[in-house]
Amino acid sequence: MINSDCDKCGRCNNKSEKEVSTCESLFTIQVYSENTPVLLSQISAVFTRRQVNIETLNVCASSTPGVHKYTITCVCTEEMAKMLTKQMEKRIDVLQATYYTDDQLFILEAALLKISTPVLLENPEISKIARIHGGSFVEVNPVYATLEKTGRTEDVLSLYNKLNDLGAVLQFVRTGRICITKGTEEKLDNYLAKRESERKNK
Amino acid sequence: MTENITGAEALMRSLEHEGVKTLFGYPGGSIMPVYDALFDHKQTLNHILVRHEQGAVHAAQGYARVSGEVGCVLVTSGPGATNTITGIADAMIDSTPLVVICGQVGTSLLGTDAFQEVDLVNVTSPITKWSYQIRRPEDVAWAVSRAFFIAKSGRPGPVVLDFAKNAQVAKVDYKPENVDFIRSYTPDPRPTEEAICQAVKLINSAQRPFVLVGQGVELGNAGNELLQFIEKINAPAGCTFLGMSALSSDHPLNKGRLGMHGNLGPNVMTNKCDVLIAVGMRFDDRVTGNLQKYARQAKIIHLDIDPSEFNKNVKVDVAVLGDCKKTLKLITEQVAPANHAEWIAGFDQYEKKEFDSVIDNAIHPKEGPLRMGEIVRKVSEATKNSAIMVTDVGQNQMFACRYFKFTKPRSVVTSGGCGTMGFGLPAAMGAAFGASDRTVCLFVGDGGFQMTIQELGTIMEHRIPVKIVLMNNNYLGNVRQWQEMFFNHRYSFTPMVNPDYELIAKGYDIPCQTVTKREDIDAAINKMLTTDGPYLLQCAVMEEDNVFPMTPPGANIDEMLLEFNNDKGC
Known part of the structure; x- marks a missing residue:
């Protein structure tokens, strides 16, 4: 259950453990790891073992060569989010795991909607809704049209819900979120620099 | 200097390079090249042929626990490998350093449901510190060195090396490796001054301090540091089962064992102390009983090398991250000597009560x-x-x-x-x-x-x-x-x-x-x-003997039963 009224939600990772919220809300967990096999199953096992469902998952190379980035969303308590990040960092090849609330991130999702062309032509409302929501048609043929939409999760879902209500959607896919943190601190860079200096001093 | 040898021979050289003297194992199809290489290393690598692979892992655990060295296991693929899983899980939860080397089918057969093929890396990944498949002979020296480094450093644990058969027989220019740094792994975290300072402040303010001694003290070879600490602050201590020999049983400050079948005094006093100092232990449910009523009155200081243990089960006031050999020393240097004679004497009544009602008859039964x-x-x-x-x-x-x-x-x-x-x-x-x-x-x-x-x-x-x-x-x-x-x-x-x-x-x-x-x-x-x-x-022995005292499952840790009354139930 998400409790949006909880006054403890949405804080940074540095707060004391006794203050963390016990209400459930949506968290985004960013994980940086070495590019080694089996890590994806290890990371997903951290969630399944604690009965937390992964809502979205995006994995790709990060801007740092050799480092992979996982962006995972899940609904849980902050206490659990903290535990999940600690357990992920315990895996040998995980460099860093951090949890965030939405207000700490700039978030983007992409979606594709497949729409029947005859339905699209019959109902001008469809094009209007697509335009208002900033969607763009990337392909139109006599059978179907493909609508592309990028934006925040709620914008993507809003477009889908409206078109679906009109019975226009044949297929709908979402990427899951990608995001960058707000603020100037680059935690991974700091971590790697610290470790490199520790290696040199060894 | 390099030498052109097989992957199996490279494994032997790597084990010798790591100082392995004894290994426990059982041969089979997918590990035969390794066993063939072992035949020429019998003088340096004492291989003990067990009668079942589960026995090999438990033997390696016993070896590691008493010697402080890494226990080493050698088995074949498929059932040989899966028979080690109970022991690997056991070593993971009890922080025992192991390197388990299993044969695997050749890489060309991987994923084909080949004879005696099991996806061991995935099967063992949740119950190991690290699990790795060696697919090329070039990786042997690096993987073995990394495996031993991971197994014994930080909070120790088991590592699995899944050794594909083609990598055992292919040739490689062997050169020993010495992995002692992994950038994504910090085995020896440096304690922060702030945490030490907060711990010292809390300990100095304590009127009724109580120290919990876990296996971390043994694993960190910190027995002397623990002794100096508890003697300086004059604090009584209770041990977890795995931490029992970290403190001599007859030391006057050793008040016994913690947990479900532990001693009455330490369990009752856990819920009476004002500062609880947990060293190298993980607040297991068998130690804490009902968490809602566990040491709620106390400020809690937790010393551990594994940051994921902090606040996992019990919320702590001060988390001191680091090797307890170092953190105990730092804290001991800064705390003020104290005298808690009256508090310590408070244990006596519970010791007497337990002795009279349980212990005396358990160790000096007169009849029956x-x-x-x-x-x-x-x-x-x-x-x-x-x-x-x-x-x-x-x-x-x-x-x-x-x-x-x-x-x-x-x-x-x-x-x-x-x-x-x-x-x-x-x-x-x-x-x-x-x-x-x-x-x-x-x-x-x-x-x-x-x-x-x-x-x-x-x-x-x-x-x-x-x-x-x-x-x-x-x-x-x-x-x-x-x-x-x-x-x-x-x-x-x-x-x-x-x-x-x-x-x-x-x-x-x-x-x-x-x-x-x-x-x-x-x-x-x-x-x-x-x-x-x-x-x-x-x-x-007596057929229907019972272990007492006992904290029933889910009960508060200080609500120990000294006997079982059939009429009343529990």
Whole structure:
């Protein structure tokens, strides 16, 4: 259950453990790891073992060569989010795991909607809704049209819900979120620099 | 300098490079090139052929626990590998450093459901610190070095190397590797001044400090640092089962064992202290009982090397991250000496109460059948409390942990977190190899003994001097006790029909004696300890004996039952 009224939600990772919220809300967990096999199953096992469902998952190379980035969303308590990040960092090849609330991130999702062309032509409302929501048609043929939409999760879902209500959607896919943190601190860079200096001093 | 050798030979060189002297294993199809290479290294690598792969892992655990070195296991793929899984899980939860090397089918066969192919890396990944598949001979030296570094550093644990057969036979220019740094892994985190300072402040303010001693003290070789710490602040201490030999049993500040079947004093006083200082322990549910009522009155300081342990079960006020050998020293240097005589004396009433109602009759019964407690205490005293105690799991374990006494570190080998029946016999074998200058006493029940009884063959072959004390009550005693207490006395599949253990011992050429009378115990123990090599002492103990005191599952830790009243229930 998400409790949006909880006054403890949405804080940074540095707060004391006794203050963390016990209400459930949506968290985004960013994980940086070495590019080694089996890590994806290890990371997903951290969630399944604690009965937390992964809502979205995006994995790709990060801007740092050799480092992979996982962006995972899940609904849980902050206490659990903290535990999940600690357990992920315990895996040998995980460099860093951090949890965030939405207000700490700039978030983007992409979606594709497949729409029947005859339905699209019959109902001008469809094009209007697509335009208002900033969607763009990337392909139109006599059978179907493909609508592309990028934006925040709620914008993507809003477009889908409206078109679906009109019975226009044949297929709908979402990427899951990608995001960058707000603020100037680059935690991974700091971590790697610290470790490199520790290696040199060894 | 490099040398062109096979991957299997590179493994042998790498193991020697890591200082491995003993390994426990069992050959099979996918590891044959390695066993062939081993044939030429018998002088340096003492391979002990076990009788089942589970035995190999438990033996390596026993070896590691008493020696402080990494236990090493060598098995084949498929069933050979899956038979190690119980031991690997056990080593993971009890932080025991192991390197388990398993054969694997060749890389061209991977994923084809080939004969004896199991996806071991994925199967073991949740129960290992690191699990890696060696697919090229070029990776052998690096993977072995990394495996040993990970297994023994930080919070120790098991590592699995899954060695594909083609990588065993292909040639490589071998050069030893020395992995001592992994950028994504910080095994020795530096304690922060702030945490030390906060801990010192809290300890200085304490009127009723209480120290919990976990296995981390043993793993960190921090026994002396612990002693100096508790003596300077004059604080009583309680030990977890795995931490028992970190502090001498007879030290006046050692107030006994924590948890479900621990001692009354430490459990009651956990809920009376004002500052609780937990060192290298993980607040296991068997130690804490009901978390909602666990030490709620106290400020809690937790010293641990694993940051994921902080606030996992118990919320702490000060988390001191780091190797407890260093953090204890830093704290001890800064704390003020104190005197808590009155607080310490508060333990006496509980000690007396427990002694009068439970302990006295457990170790000095005047009549009736033999009791496990008296046997354990007599064996302990006959070894001048200096032996290594190995246990199986169940009532034998609880009685052994309650009544064995310790004067030397690294003397406890028991399956704590996993509670693996069948652990005892092979673990005792391994302990005898890991500490060949010490006496190894195994306490085992008739249930667990039969789970890995085949290792008597290994003991026979090598004349391993394991002193086996079989406490036979013809029951799966611990489960029977719970059935009596919580399942309305319904003994569902807990009575045991046992074989003639004397005949079994005879079959394995192991001297054996059965004791049924109290007056014969001392002489029998003396004979067991003075006989060279292995010995099986079978004790016919009270069939329906119960381990007390006991905190019933889910109850508050200070609500220990000293006896079971059938009428009232629990």
